[in-house]
Amino acid sequence: MKIIGLDIHRTFAQVAILEDGVVKDHGRFLMDRDAVLAFAQKALNKDDDVVLEATGNTATVVRLLQPFVHRVVIANPLQVRAIAWAKVKTDKIDAATLARLHAARFLPEVWMPTEEVELQRRLVAERTQLVSQMTRLKNRIQSILHANLLPRETGRVYGAKGRDRLMSLPIPPDQMRTALRHHDELQRLGGELALADRALAKKALDDPNVRRLMTINGVNAVVATSVLAAVGDITRFSSPQKLVSYLGLNPSVHQSGDHPAFHGHITHQGRGHARGMLVEAAWTLAASPGPLSAFFHRIGAKRGRQVAAVATARKLAVLIWHMLSKGQDYEWARPALLQFKIRALELTAGHESRRGGKKPGPARDYSLKAVRDQERAWILGVEQEYKYFVAHWKEKPPKSTPQRGHH
Structure with a gap:
């Protein structure tokens, strides 16, 4: 050998x-x-x-x-x-x-993803690059408006009719050419993004784990696919803490000698895009009722909203580990909202619209105010139960290591 x-x-x-x-x-x-x-x-x-x-x-x-x-x-x-x-x-x-x-059996190894996971990662990376390029172009257009003391345009200059809107603004000819060039490139990238979203949606509809993660109220197909592409085989992680560490959401720890351990910022190691997607989902959850929203606001009241977003993202990683490892959906899923998200995913994938059909699909329930109010009232009740459950928790200070020579 x-x-x-x-x-x-x-x-x-x-x-x-x-x-x-x-x-x-x-x-x-x-x-x-x-x-x-x-x-x-x-x-x-x-x-x-x-x-x-x-x-x-x-x-x-x-x-x-x-x-x-x-x-x-x-x-x-x-x-x-x-x-x-x-x-x-x-x-x-x-x-x-x-x-x-x-x-010497001392080599730190890296998991080799399957071809299916590699395809997922390429789709996610392509979409991420397109979104990043489009954001950069939008910022450049806004910087031109700012340089000419024009109010910030909130989306009106980015769409198909935005070119006419730009041309109507009092901008010098040389800067106008630049702004119009950015706008035209933005439209081209928008078409590329639509194709990337369609390819991602088709793959997501065939993946039961994407649907499973979408049962979490603040998680859509993009977030679910991004996390699954980063994780690959969940059995690689023997505990939720291993997944949290892989995603770089665990706090850094410094400890030496007899001094107590110092916990700092998160490590930011591992799959950065998946980590960002979980933080984005945490901000979405903060704006909707539920136990995860209550957790966000409880941490936010003590440590600030930025810390709360990262803490909620870490809790999401733990939750995802349990859901994938045990093959279970989210306990507090909202059925009508889930069907609405799945139908939106189907339309993105190119499925035919059912408007005007004799028999409405299950996603129609979410358009009914009575159904939305019923689901919201139920999830608010769950949120109140969580708040009551944690109301009397007392945080214990970390145990300090005793100094040598002291008893």
Whole structure:
């Protein structure tokens, strides 16, 4: 059995082979499909292990090499650097280090997502990039208005008729050209976003876990898909705390010697987009009734709304772990609201409209004020029960470690 360490770069990969306790340099090969397959056919055997760090093209390299070896191991690059820091750093040393760490069973590994999860992640990333670009263009248009002492336009200049609105404003010709160019690009990206939303909606409708997470009142398909794409297989996390840590929502901890532990801001490690989606969902939940809203406002009254949003996002992560691990929907789901969200998702996916049909669908209930009021009254009752339950809780200060020499 051999252990092959690969230090992968954009154009080449450096190879080190560990066999019988000895590491040998095996040169390098180009990073293109034919060269990777040629290396695999020539140098690899079915009982070998290949070790490489996670990079942008890791998934493709892994899938090309897997048929030729016993196992392909993906290393966490940040943790590898923390473990094997060296003043002398070369590609050959990095490749050899990966092989040695794996042989010593001291290699911090990264989970390899399935092709289905990879597709989810690409869809989420595409949508995120489009939204980011559109937000940037909107801000540039607003900056032009601000420079000319014009009041902020709240959406009127962004739509299909916004071009005429822009042209009617007293803006110098050179800035007008810039604003119109931004507007036209905004319309083009809007069409791309609609296509991305349709593709995401089609995948979401086929995923029972998306529907399950949508039973949480403040979670829509975009939030659910983003979280599921980041998490992948929930069985990877043995506890909800492991998922919270993976999403970077756990507080950082500093402790040394006999001093008590100091808890700081959240770590911000892991999947940043999923973390942002959960925080966004937390703000949505704050504006609607329910126990999660009561939790948000309880924390907000003590620590401020920003802290409350992060704390609610962390509670959502714990809730999601339990729902996915146990295969259960949210206990306090609002049925009419859920059907409304699912119908909106179907329309985004391109399903035919049922307007004018003889038999209304289940999503129609949410348009009835009596149904909405009934659901709202019920969830307000649940919120009051939560407030009563936590009313007499007393926070205990953290236990401090006793100083040496004191009893």
